[in-house]
């Protein structure tokens with residue numbers, strides 16, 4: 097989502113003639129930091145980034161926008177070198193604020209940071225900024241097209257509804273226009289992104305469904321591959337699995353956040369399903385697309401997750417869920433989320449141990465999945481990687497395996513076929529079967 101949001105910020109800045117956009121902060125007059133606040137670690141990363149920019153380019157004015165700016169505007173404004181803080185409802189004002197900061201003033205150091213912020217929590221979606229897919233691409237591969245924003249759910253650990261507001265969607269016409277434009281520009285893989293993607297289109301008039309939208313997007317002439325960002329399991333339209341089974345251009349890769357494999361913990365999280373139902377969902381998905389890559393997110397150390405609940409969760413993930421990898425998040429209290437007020441907090445040292453144990457589970461699942469793909473020919477897209485080994489190209493397969501291909505002179509953003517020859521750690525090596533036309 098933040099990649100899509102950053103592209104939107106870049107697109108807005110590109111409308112200002114007098115401004116040249118650069119990707120290096122070292123020589124910039126103004127640095128825009130589009131921030132995340134999904135975990136306390138994201139917040140720490142923002143603070144570190146601001147300090148680094150200040151150290152490496154003390155004269156730069158920093159504009160902090162995005163979810164950290166929305167959650168804690170005063171804290172953001174107090175960081176060194178910050179010239180402005182712009183909340184999520186006001187990103188359209190960013191070009192004007194940036195231009196203003198570039199105008200020399202008599203005593204620039206005396207100027208207090210500009211803070212433009214209004215709460216988004218509980219605001220009628222009609223009054224929130226709409227979702228406008230943009231076609232600006234920040235690297236040379238895999239553009240993310242934001243088609244949905246905000247969330248109406250009430251998961252007790254989650255800050256997102258507070259900082260992004262209620263659910264809303266881009267119109268199918270705008271989505272199709274963005275995809276057509278990106279296809280015409282030659283992008284091989286396009287990713288549709290949203291906060292609660294499975295609820296796409298519910299409030300549109302007439303309503304629309306993600307499965308139907310995906311079918312329309314796949315009708316775009318010249319589209320090579322379409323991938324979907326995470327979809328909450330309670331809103332996963334099984335039509336997507338049927339479409340993926342029939343059309344190899346829809347990447348057989350689904351990320352379904354589970355959050356816990358313990359029903360007791362799921363209940364405290366206010367997640368509206370049980371572990372067994374999650375496993376049934378994955379099994380049904382696999383009945384359509386047997387070798388799809390299915391990943392998840394799990395939070396460890398949620399309040400009330402005792403040893404038995406963690407062991408049940410880890411055992412479920414490893415033995416019964418049908419998953420292929422896990423992104424592990426360590427729970428921590430934070431202002432503004434209901435779980436902070438829950439009892440039965442877990443000791444941080446235990447959270448650390450559980451995180452390590454679940455990372456090990458994930459590594460075993462991933463090893464099994466990638467080993468099962470050795471010898472297979474997969475479609476993929478060549479990526480742009482800074483600092484990669486000379487002569488080594490990385491290809492991301494349709495089923496989300498990063499494959500190193502040696503000895504191939506391949507530009508980024510090429511549609512290729514690669515045979516996976518071996519697994520090396522959590523990655524794979526392969527050989528090219530076909531070069532792009």
Ligand code: SF4
Nearest residue numbers: 247249250251254256
């Ligand atoms: S559904 Fe996702 S975005 Fe919405 S509250 Fe739950 S975790 Fe947060």
